[in-house]
Every structure is written in structure tokens, then in C-alpha cells.
Amino acid sequence: MIISRLKEFKDxxxxxxxxxxxxxxxxxxxTKQHVGGEPEVLEMKKRLRGSGKNVVGWTILSxxxxxxxxxxxxxxxxxxxxxxxxxxxxxxxxxxxxxANVKQLVYPALDTExxxxxxxxxxVKEQCGMCGECDIHLFGGLCPVSHCPKGMQNxxxxxxxxxxxxxxxxxxxWDEIQKRLELLGRLEVLKDIHEPKDHSKRRCRE
Amino acid sequence: MSFREKLLSGKFTVTAEISPPxxxxxxGMMKEARIIKDAVDAVCVTDNQRAIMRMSPLAACxxxxxxxxxxxxxxTCRDRNRLGLQSELLGAAHLGIKNLLVMSGxxxxxxxxxxxxxxxxLDSVQLLDTISSLNSGIDLSGNSLxxxxxxxxxxxxxxxLTEVALMKFGKKIKAGARFIITQAVFDxxxxxxxxxxxxxxxxxxxGIIAGIIPLRSEKxxxxxxxxxxGVKVPDDMIRRFASSSAPGALGIxxxxxxxxxxxxxxxxxxxxxxxxxxxxxxxxxxxxx
Numbered sequence: 001m002i003i004s005r006l007k008e009f010k011d012x013x014x015x016x017x018x019x020x021x022x023x024x025x026x027x028x029x030x031t032k033q034h035v036g037g038e039p040e041v042l043e044m045k046k047r048l049r050g051s052g053k054n055v056v057g058w059t060i061l062s063x064x065x066x067x068x069x070x071x072x073x074x075x076x077x078x079x080x081x082x083x084x085x086x087x088x089x090x091x092x093x094x095x096x097x098x099x100a101n102v103k104q105l106v107y108p109a110l111d112t113e114x115x116x117x118x119x120x121x122x123x124v125k126e127q128c129g130m131c132g133e134c135d136i137h138l139f140g141g142l143c144p145v146s147h148c149p150k151g152m153q154n155x156x157x158x159x160x161x162x163x164x165x166x167x168x169x170x171x172x173x174w175d176e177i178q179k180r181l182e183l184l185g186r187l188e189v190l191k192d193i194h195e196p197k198d199h200s201k202r203r204c205r206e
Numbered sequence: 207m208s209f210r211e212k213l214l215s216g217k218f219t220v221t222a223e224i225s226p227p228x229x230x231x232x233x234g235m236m237k238e239a240r241i242i243k244d245a246v247d248a249v250c251v252t253d254n255q256r257a258i259m260r261m262s263p264l265a266a267c268x269x270x271x272x273x274x275x276x277x278x279x280x281x282t283c284r285d286r287n288r289l290g291l292q293s294e295l296l297g298a299a300h301l302g303i304k305n306l307l308v309m310s311g312x313x314x315x316x317x318x319x320x321x322x323x324x325x326x327x328l329d330s331v332q333l334l335d336t337i338s339s340l341n342s343g344i345d346l347s348g349n350s351l352x353x354x355x356x357x358x359x360x361x362x363x364x365x366x367l368t369e370v371a372l373m374k375f376g377k378k379i380k381a382g383a384r385f386i387i388t389q390a391v392f393d394x395x396x397x398x399x400x401x402x403x404x405x406x407x408x409x410x411x412x413g414i415i416a417g418i419i420p421l422r423s424e425k426x427x428x429x430x431x432x433x434x435x436g437v438k439v440p441d442d443m444i445r446r447f448a449s450s451s452a453p454g455a456l457g458i459x460x461x462x463x464x465x466x467x468x469x470x471x472x473x474x475x476x477x478x479x480x481x482x483x484x485x486x487x488x489x490x491x492x493x494x495x
Contacts, residue, residue: 051277071353154331155312155374158364159435160387164433167313178370189375193282193381196288196332196346 001029001117002091003125004110005042012087013051016107022053022083023109024098026064035125036064044089044134058083061172064094069159102172114146126171132201138189140180147173153194190194209248209276209305210358213385213413221278221387221415222486224249226266239270241483245490250307250387250476253280257317267397268301277304277359283313287327288336288346295340299355306359307387308333314431330361331377336435360385360413364436365400376407385413387476389436392443394467400486401471412413415474420461420489422449426480458485462492469493 004196023041030036038060045055056091057077057079065074065180088095092112099106114126128134128147136143149167155176159166181187213219222242227235231341239249249270251263262482267277280300286294300305308330312323326338336346343354360382378386391397397416404414419437421427424447443460450456465475477486 074214149313150326150329152310152329154329154377156368156371157330158362159312160365160371161309161435167315174370175368177429178368187369190370191376193331193335193377196328199327 001032001115001122002093002118004033004035004091005113007109007111008049012107012109016042016087018083018084020056020082020084021048022056022080022086024064024086024088024090025058025060026094027060027062030090032118041089044087058205064090066100067097067098067146076179080167099149100152130202131197133198139177140184140186142173142177143172144177153197155190161168209278211444212247213473218495219247219415220245221248221250221474222246222477222483223252224270225252225255225262227264228344228377230261232269235266236269236273237484239275241432242486243275245487247401248276248278248305250278253282253311254285256316257284257312257319259317259319264298264301267303271302271355276301278305278470280309281305281333283326283328283330283333283398284311284314285325287298287325291328291333292336292340294354295337299357304356304358306337306357307362308337308359309362323404331374331381334378334383336359351426360387362389363386364389365391365397366436366473367374367400367403372403373408376409381410383412386417387415388417388418389487390417390430390478391464391468392439394464394471395465396481397468398471415475415476416472417476417478418465419478419480420485421447422452422480423455426486459476465489465493
């Protein structure tokens, strides 16, 4: 699941210069996180109208990032043609895919943060750093690229004190990695020196 | 005798931290360094410490070595990728810098450029490994160098180590750290436990240099506890400062006593003053160094 957060309304208002707006929500990740489902789209509509904008219509696509037929979307939502701009309440993937399909300018209503998931109904953030060379098994299933703000590959930095990270309120993932590897009986893998990541694998288009 | 020779020969070494200026004028830094000239074996020059932007340690080390100081250049993983780090290292070698102190580096949000992109392309173990490679005349991609480096590198460590932190400590040694400068020590007894841990792990060849922050007041102690990860000034020491009528003199005395105790325990001390080195010489003299 893609983790996103709603932008401040004042920032959305500052960016969107057009008067006639169509709002698109997303039925997948944004709905699950309550940042781009129906209640949030209706709230956005109310606030935009309250600020003098004309909301010509709205819809929730089943996935904003998977558009099989834009013509079908248009036939179901003819108001889109009347809009000068689209406000999309999905992750950056959805905003990009929609931008490639429509004539109008597309504005993002969310900021995309990380790649996460849902575990026992709890939304978990920063589960994968999308590094392009996954070796999470060497870290007991906890990705240091995404969990550690510094992406440390060979153990905790000096800012890890009593299980706490120096950057924010999070726990140091290295203590968690140690615990997990201990449970798995694989503590010895911590002694291996990990080579630097190959960043050419990250965004290579071949 | 150079810092390297002294440490390797088993003599007790004294180093002290110097910060490059926030600006282009090095006169304040030079004045600060002159206070401790001949009292220390080398000055350790910080690299945007606490993520606060300052002059590069490379330039600052160069200025200091022109005045006859031996330097230890700090190098963090925060601000440069592997290209930047290696080219900085080649430049440092060309300018005659012999000693390095490698560390991850405080996160940018701790400093004065909160929005800076955190690099951390290499971690401290990988950077030490890279330096070892440059010392053998080969870069990180396996290319041969025209002229190899001859760095004497060290790393940093907290003194309270979890199992996973101890494993990282071992990796630093394996990757080429010849000495370790620790986070500030206040209690020689607890520090001995750290030394036992290192000895038990079999890392006897590594020079361990204890960090010393001479306290100035109750306030300075509380500031350290709140803001510097890995630093813990004991509560009874804070109480002594709170009830002291001359906290400045108490700080000097406590630092000198501590250094005296550490002389039998580790291989050197590293003085990191709060603000200025005005008391450093006095502390070292009182400690008999």
C-alpha cells in the first residue's frame, strides 16, 4: 500500500487557480487510510465550495493508478469535460497516471510518503525503500533502507540510544533486527559486512 | 612523534576537538587552536558537526597544518556520496592530511539546514572499507589510482553498547579502523566495563581514546543529557555542580581527575570543550600530561 497524507487545505487552495474543479478519489490505498475515499472527497467538495470554488462533480475511481479506459471514466462522469482542473486525492502514482490521460491540469491533494502495508487492520508506514535490490532476509525481514532514516546497512549509528532513534520518536530498527534474528536463530548474519547499495538498480529504465 | 606513531607505540595520546568557522575567516579557529598548541598530539577537525554548516574540514585542516598542527580530519557519511567522499579523500591526501575520523553524521534535521537531503550513500563501515581500499591504491569501483593514500583511520563509538552495536564496532575494526574515539565519558568505572567488553571480543590492537567533555555548570550537564545521543552525565555529578559555589573550578578538577583515572585504562583522551579550549591546558597539566 502507498502511504499518503492530506495536504493542508490552504496549500491546495493556493495552488489551484482554476474555478471549475472536478475531484477524483481513489478506492484503494487512499480510501483505506481515510485520505482520499468518499468521506474525504465530500469534505473536500464542501471546503472548496466554502472557499468560492465551483465543484462540477466528483468520483471515486476503483484505483486512480490503474486506468483501463479513460473514455469509460468520461462516459460515466461527463462533468469532467466541464472542469478546468482536476483535484486528485490519491498517491503520486494515481496523479501521474491520470495526468497522462486528461487534457486539464491535475492537482495533487495528497503528499506521498512511503510504501507500507496493513497489518492486523493497522496501517504500517515505511516498509520498503524501493531500492531495486531486495535483501530483506539478511535483516530478519525488517528493511533498514526504509526503517532507518540513514539507511544504515551495517548496524546502528551513534544516534541509537536505549532503543530509540535520534531522528524522531521511532524505535531504532537495529534493535528490532537483532531481536528478530535472535528469534530466527540467525544472529550470526549480523557479523557480515554489507557492501554499499547499487543505486543504479533503483531507477534504471532498460 | 606523530599521533600515529605515539598511539601505535602504546604511549598515552591527547587530542582535542576544533571546529572550522561558520564563515570564511579562520582567525578565531586559529586562535582557539594556538591555546592548545604543544599540549596535544593532534587537533581533531569536525565536519559540519551536529549538522550545522561550517567551513569544510579539509580546508580547515590545511590551514592548521600550515601552522604546524597535526590534524585528524572528521569525515561524515551525511553530506557526500561515494564520488564526493573519495575525491575529498584524494584531495586530503594531496594536502598532507594523514589521520581521519569516520562517522555516520548527525541527521540533517538536527542542524541548521533541516531540509537538506540526507546522503548516507555509504555507512561508516563502508567508508572505512573504502579508505582501506584507497590506501591500497584502488578506488571503490576497482580502478587503480595514480598515487595511493596512506591514511590512519579511526571511528567513533558510544560506550554503552548493545549486542548489535558491538557487532558494528567489530565491523569497523575489520574494515580498517585503527583507533576509536568514544562519546564523552564521565564515569571511569563504567568505562572500564566498556574496555572489558572490547578486550573480551579480542580487539586488543585498536587504540581506544576516551572522549572528555569538561563540564562548566549544572546547565551544561543538563544540555548534554538532553541533546547529545549517548552522553549521560551521572545525576550525582549534576548535583555536585548544582551545589557548588565555583562550578568552573569543579569542572576542571573533575575532568583532570577523570583523565588521571583513565590513564591506566585506555590509550588516550580526546578533549571536546563546551565552547572554548581556555581550560584545556590547565586540565591537562592538573592531570599530569
